[in-house]
Amino acid sequence: MSQTRWMSVTETTLNIGSGMVIAWGLTYYVLPAVWGLTPSAGAAVEITALYTGVSWIRSYTWRRIFANRLHRILTQLS
Numbered sequence: 001m002s003q004t005r006w007m008s009v010t011e012t013t014l015n016i017g018s019g020m021v022i023a024w025g026l027t028y029y030v031l032p033a034v035w036g037l038t039p040s041a042g043a044a045v046e047i048t049a050l051y052t053g054v055s056w057i058r059s060y061t062w063r064r065i066f067a068n069r070l071h072r073i074l075t076q077l078s
Contacts, residue, residue, distance in 0.1 A: 003067045012060040016052055024048040 003011075028044040031037050039047065 003063070005064070008060060008063045008067060012056060012063060016056040016059060019055060020048055020052040023051055 024044055027039060027047050028041060031039065031044075
């Protein structure tokens, strides 16, 4: 059974949402420690939001490509 678009959206959103929390922590706490850059909390949120948006689009696109391709392959084998 192929994954529906709604299931793809839900999975992608949960995956990216958890990644967003991790990315914010890395941007706000690790960036200063490793590179000496100190973004404000607001700047860290903006940076995280930018990367999260790009990641969500990338993840959803790949998910749909593979779901459609797998569905076609399974249909041809039946």
